[in-house]
Amino acid sequence: MTTDTVNSIVITELRKSYERVTGSETTYAVDGVSFDVPKGQFVTLLGPSGCGKTTTLRCVAGLERATGGRIEMGGQVVFDVPQKRFVRPEDRPIAMVPQSYGIWPHMTVLDNAAFPMRHGRNRRKGQDIRKRAMEMLEQVGLAPMADRWATQLSGGQQQRLAFARALLGDPEVLLLDEPLSNLDAKLRAKLRQELRSFQEQFGVTALYVTHDQAEALALSDTVVVMNQGHVEQIDRPEQLYDHPGSSFVADFIGSANLLPVQDVSSRGDGGVVAKTDVGPVLCLRSSAGRDQHRAGTTGGFVCVRPEDVQVRAVSPAPADDEFTATVESSEFLGDRLELVIRAADIPITVSARAGLGCRPGEDVVVRFDPATASYLAS
Structure with missing residues (x-):
């Protein structure tokens, strides 16, 4: 300062x-x-x-x-x-x-x-x-x-x-x-x-x-x-x-999906692979230093904003960086569709395009873009 x-x-x-x-x-x-x-x-x-x-x-x-x-x-x-x-x-x-x-x-x-x-x-x-x-x-x-x-x-x-x-x-x-x-x-x-x-x-x-x-x-x-x-x-x-520095900031500034992390490891390109209940998530943003990215590091959260969650129909089958989820609620808000989906018993809020047409009870395929996914150490 x-x-x-x-x-x-x-x-x-x-x-x-x-x-x-x-x-x-x-x-x-x-x-x-x-x-x-x-x-x-x-x-x-x-x-x-x-x-x-x-x-x-x-x-x-x-x-x-x-x-x-x-x-x-x-x-x-x-x-x-x-x-x-x-x-x-x-x-x-x-x-x-x-x-x-x-x-x-x-x-x-x-x-x-x-x-x-x-x-x-x-x-x-x-x-x-x-x-x-x-x-x-x-x-x-x-x-x-x-x-x-x-x-x-x-x-x-x-x-x-x-x-x-x-x-x-x-x-x-x-x-x-x-x-x-x-x-x-x-x-x-x-x-x-x-x-x-x-x-x-x-x-x-x-x-x-x-x-x-x-x-x-x-x-x-x-x-x-x-x-x-x-x-x-x-x-x-x-x-x-x-680039929130903590789970508190991520949750308080706007809307955020925070997925608990069980294990973290670093990659050579500076990315972080975080193990969560929905599967491994590659994060190219991180609030932690490189010394906290060693294999076996535990705790923290993956943070993804609702507008950065990618959702599509179940066909074709999910790729390695995708997972399936079930739509719990869907609200049409004119310019967008506000969804709450659930995967591995974790609710995820999604801001999707208005013409997606998802209905409660339907399955969807979900992907987190590594460029907008953040690993938060706290």
């Missing part, structure tokens, strides 16, 4: 613990988390509820005081346990958009937007405040509503106002805590495009929290996948999907 990028967030071995009321045992909500956010990048903390992503964000904001570790912003240390340094939230170069937007109902749209220029870290004076606020409202499409009460805005408009208000504080870092979660699915998809567009337009560094995998993949330059207070994997969205 780099630590010399100006105006980035650098988090090193961050820990946040909570003492249990019933005893002296310590529980860590965040346990040894490290990552950085380069200037101008959009980085997302992704994980299930309780994984520590929001606690991490709140520690970055200074709303929570971490138990250990170090946080830097723009090359300046804002939190460090050995140095006993803790910079207050209002003195950090940040702005935050919370899940509820934090729009003040007793103020107009203009006054909400202008608030950080009147009371924030980078204050302005006189007519410059109104001029700057109106320019920003124009950019987010809210200028015609400047004199309305904020409560007269729709959910999507309130989200835009919260974003405009945050930017008017001239932050180096924008923190976003699931700001789209209260919106319906269609509006969420529209506003996430606008959000990314605004972030790129203004060049602000963004740290975003969500449990929505599609949202994280669509918005982010980099995704930090968290689980039980730890970082599981840090990577670009395409890499996370195509």
Whole structure:
């Protein structure tokens, strides 16, 4: 990880613990988390509820005081346990958009937007405040509503106002805590495009929290996948999907078929042959090092995405790299056929072409393409 990028967030071995009321045992909500956010990048903390992503964000904001570790912003240390340094939230170069937007109902749209220029870290004076606020409202499409009460805005408009208000504080870092979660699915998809567009337009560094995998993949330059207070994997969205580093990441990012592995051996071409209940599977992708591919290695999973499972009729007979399965369910979804098939008592989800015509109870022949099959050591 780099630590010399100006105006980035650098988090090193961050820990946040909570003492249990019933005893002296310590529980860590965040346990040894490290990552950085380069200037101008959009980085997302992704994980299930309780994984520590929001606690991490709140520690970055200074709303929570971490138990250990170090946080830097723009090359300046804002939190460090050995140095006993803790910079207050209002003195950090940040702005935050919370899940509820934090729009003040007793103020107009203009006054909400202008608030950080009147009371924030980078204050302005006189007519410059109104001029700057109106320019920003124009950019987010809210200028015609400047004199309305904020409560007269729709959910999507309130989200835009919260974003405009945050930017008017001239932050180096924008923190976003699931700001789209209260919106319906269609509006969420529209506003996430606008959000990314605004972030790129203004060049602000963004740290975003969500449990929505599609949202994280669509918005982010980099995704930090968290689980039980730890970082599981840090990577670009395409890499996370195509090359998950663990069974947790594979299962959490999109949909995945995970077949338990009994034995693993390596091949000269870099591939891995994994023995499973449906038969040997050749995997040209792997999360394990070569030392873990020796003959006799056990454990792990074969991961195959539903769209990468190849299914055909039972004639001709299965080849060496194919096996038979029985269709349990079939759903026609217009552009594709969603199947659940079963082989060796293992259910496998398949996204097949719409004209395949498989019915429940029928047998099919299945093949996993080695180029898209992954061996995951954990």
